[in-house]
Amino acid sequence: DGGITQSPKYLFRKEGQNVTLSCEQNLNHDAMYWYRQDPGQGLRLIYYSQIVNDFQKGDIAEGYSVSREKKESFPLTVTSAQKNPTAFYLCASSIQSANYGYTFGSGTRLTVV
Amino acid sequence: KQEVTQIPAALSVPEGENLVLNCSFTDSAIYNLQWFRQDPGKGLTSLLLIQSSQREQTSGRLNASLDKSSGRSTLYIAASQPGDSATYLCAVSGIKAAGNKLTFGGGTRVLVKP
Numbered sequence: 001d002g003g004i005t006q007s008p009k010y011l012f013r014k015e016g017q018n019v020t021l022s023c024e025q026n027l028n029h030d031a032m033y034w035y036r037q038d039p040g041q042g043l044r045l046i047y048y049s050q051i052v053n054d055f056q057k058g059d060i061a062e063g064y065s066v067s068r069e070k071k072e073s074f075p076l077t078v079t080s081a082q083k084n085p086t087a088f089y090l091c092a093s094s095i096q097s098a099n100y101g102y103t104f105g106s107g108t109r110l111t112v113v
Numbered sequence: 114k115q116e117v118t119q120i121p122a123a124l125s126v127p128e129g130e131n132l133v134l135n136c137s138f139t140d141s142a143i144y145n146l147q148w149f150r151q152d153p154g155k156g157l158t159s160l161l162l163i164q165s166s167q168r169e170q171t172s173g174r175l176n177a178s179l180d181k182s183s184g185r186s187t188l189y190i191a192a193s194q195p196g197d198s199a200t201y202l203c204a205v206s207g208i209k210a211a212g213n214k215l216t217f218g219g220g221t222r223v224l225v226k227p
Binding site (some may be wrong): 006031033035040041042043044045048050058088090092094096100101102103104105106107109 | 147155156157162202206213214219
């Protein structure tokens, strides 16, 4: 079955550590996105990528980094520069050339310990 | 900058009653509007996608309307069931040239009581 896989489901980070969240899709979608969700709030865009080897900052990119070396993969690194990283992170993908909307993964919950 | 608002933030209804969820957006230059469902601790499930040229979309008990000129969309869920309890999010997509990015509302948390 085609879809988006995010791993791990739960992640714990110590102060000062960098951690990487995985996002893989087998939908052959061009574009991929990372969103952050805080309790009781909507989703905010962190980074997005429309093609391989290219990505753009979203509304809250500070403290995060991404790479897009393969069409299927769009990992997100939460760096030590992100002061409040505890949140629910969602990855999504879409077809740029058609109006099919977004498909989302099941999310990764990151907690700072 | 596009802003999306969902009212009410929470809604509680008895089983069988129809649900009406509202979404408004400030910039009418959208590519499409999408309604999602989110269960606690889970990802988003797409319910309906309305393209900017369409007025409404229907799927089973769900119907969503779109009025671009007034910046409004409404999601109707007929004959609600306890299984409909979830948070419903609407999101508007900007033009493709701007990355087709989605801007989300804060969501409406729905509780359907048996």
